[in-house]
Amino acid sequence: MTAILNGSPALGEFDGVSLDMLIRQGFRPVPVSGVEALTPEVLGIELTPAEATAGLVPGSHIEVAVPLPEGPAIRHYSLVAGPAETLRIAVLREDRGRGGSAWLHEHLASCTSLLIRGPRDTFGYRGVGPVFFVAGGIGITPVTAMIAAAASAGDDWHLLYIGRRQESMAFAEVLLAEHGPERVSVHITEAAGRPDAAAAVREWAAGRGGETTVYVCGPVPLMRSLETGLADDPAIAVISEDFDDAADTSANVRERTGRGTVASASAPIAGAQGEDEAFVVELGDGSEVDVPAGCSIIEALGRAGVRTLSSCQKGTCGTCETVILDGQADHRDSVLSAEEHAAQETMMICVSRACGTRIALDL
Ligand code: FES
Structure with missing residues (x-):
């Protein structure tokens, strides 16, 4: 059955028990006000919540409840830069994922609302320059919001945007058009191989005063290469957020695995873990x-x-x-x-x- 909440929008096919649980856990229906194919693989979705969205921390994300056959699945999507009264996300279709992104690509047309929770910030954008952004693939989504904040604050910033193919890079054209090649470098690995992202950061940061903060979002190897490649430079701090390739996934199902030098406090308490006891x-x-x-x-x-x-x-x-x-x-x-x-x-x-x-x- 298609669940109807308060006589209004179609949310997908949640059973009544699941719907009750989701609402109890803080999910709410938010109208879908726009859907657009940003590329053949990336779906742009615009939501218009009743409450104000101004003042969100750049890099925040929302959780979306997806009605998969085995039960509700929760997927995390970063908010893309956009008008203050909307929440915009971009969903990469991952056919080898767990089904959440495929469901959204196939069924969103029949939904007038999505069940969401948040926004919530876990990236920890500090908003001080100079800033070097590195985005791999769909990892560009939170970075778009950080760039908008850096640009409007007049910060000194640069973006290295890495993707396999031009057509899979949903935001390359718009970012280049808006900010120009002095600010935005687009690196296509099919044509140019893997970039040395750490070297690109060092080169850009050289000669700039103060500490450069690097925000990186994308696949784990990219994130690790920056964390280890820049670990010996006290003038560069790396804050990272990765995707889990085993999750649903290389889309922006995002898993926070610590945030480099800034957010190490989120690691588990040392010594708290022992042998499992019943x-x-x-x-x-x-x-x-x-x-x-x-x-x-x-x-x-x-x-x-x-x-x-x-x-x-x-x-x-x-x-x-x-x-x-x-x-x-x-x-x-x-x-x-x-x-x-x-x-x-x-x-x-x-x-x-x-x-x-x-x-x-x-x-
Ligand atoms: S499901 Fe428990 S932290 Fe993600």
Whole structure:
């Protein structure tokens, strides 16, 4: 059946239980006001929320609920630069992914709204120049918003935009037209091979005063090459955000794996992890679920018929964040900061466990 919420828009084919859970977890329907094929592989989607969108941190993303046959799937999409009253995303179709991007490409035409949560910022754009942006493929999406902020602030910035083919680079033409080749370098690997991105950064940063910040978003090898290639330069800080090739994916299902030199506080607490021990999760209705050693809370809940939301299943995206009602978590995620871990208010139930034998969760 096609779910109709409050007699209004078609959201896709969620069953009633899933829809209830999504709404309870903070998802809301937002009208789709525009759909455009940016390239044959990249779909541009414009949403028009009722609430104000001005003042969003550049690099923020939203979570989109997609009704796959096996249940709701949550996908993360960065916000692209655009008019203040809209939320714009760009979805790369990934036929070898987990099905979320393919569903959006095939079914969005029949939806007048999408169920979304957010926006949320995890990239940590600091807004101080000089700034060197590096974007690989669909990793350009959050970078467009950061560039808009840097340009309007009059910062000194440059973009290295890397893609396999010109036609797969949805924003190359518009960025070049708007900012010119002094600001925007487009590198096509099919024609020119892999670029030495670290060398490009060093060359640009040489002679500029103060610290250069590098924001990189794209495939893991690109991100790692910059982190390691620039690690010995105290005048260059690298902040990165990658995609997970195993996820749905090379689209902008984004997984936060730490943010270079700036966001190392989001690593799990050292020493908090030990051998897995069995424990009991108490649910909001007072029922209990046993979580054996070697089994995640999400897995145990699923076996017990309790539905939860998840995406990465690796503690890197934040989708499964759950409120702790009583007890302490053994945090094993890389989403929450060290302060948030210490506060013991929420936990990522795909990877984190209980300290001790019981924990009560708002489920
Ligand atoms: S599902 Fe991504 S952090 Fe748990």
